[in-house]
Amino acid sequence: QVQLVESGGGLVQAGGSLRLSCAASGRAFSSYTMGWFRQAPEKEREFVGAVSWSTVSRILYSDSVKGRFTISRDNAKNTVYLQMNSLKPEDTAVYYCAATNRFGVPNGPSDYNYWGQGTQVTVSS
Numbered sequence: 001q002v003q004l005v006e007s008g009g010g011l012v013q014a015g016g017s018l019r020l021s022c023a024a025s026g027r028a029f030s031s032y033t034m035g036w037f038r039q040a041p042e043k044e045r046e047f048v049g050a051v052s053w054s055t056v057s058r059i060l061y062s063d064s065v066k067g068r069f070t071i072s073r074d075n076a077k078n079t080v081y082l083q084m085n086s087l088k089p090e091d092t093a094v095y096y097c098a099a100t101n102r103f104g105v106p107n108g109p110s111d112y113n114y115w116g117q118g119t120q121v122t123v124s125s
Helices: none
Strands: 002-007 010-013 018-026 033-039 046-051 059-061 069-074 079-084 093-100 119-124
Touching (some): 002 093, 018 093, 033 069, 033 079
Parallel strands (some): 010 119
Antiparallel strands (some): 002 018, 018 079, 033 046, 069 079, 093 119
């Protein structure tokens, strides 16, 4: 079992930055691929990005955030981060951290076994 707790959400103006953190507890954090998803009101949950568990980490981003968002992980701290720069109003959503023991960097919500409770990010125009 893995428990995930997100933090760092809030209200920011367009063009600003936020850094989300996801702290994991449980066993073998370093063996899980960690993903970030988001869900805006009345929309489906959307893949943001993911970082694999392997020693040579693979990182995948959605096209909508590529070049603006950066994912990183610190296995010593059991934490994964999402640095969000140049934020836009359309980035407004609840952001979720997720974990999977599947190989690679899957981008579908159904590929992930464990989820955090989410943190709200609101970008004002």
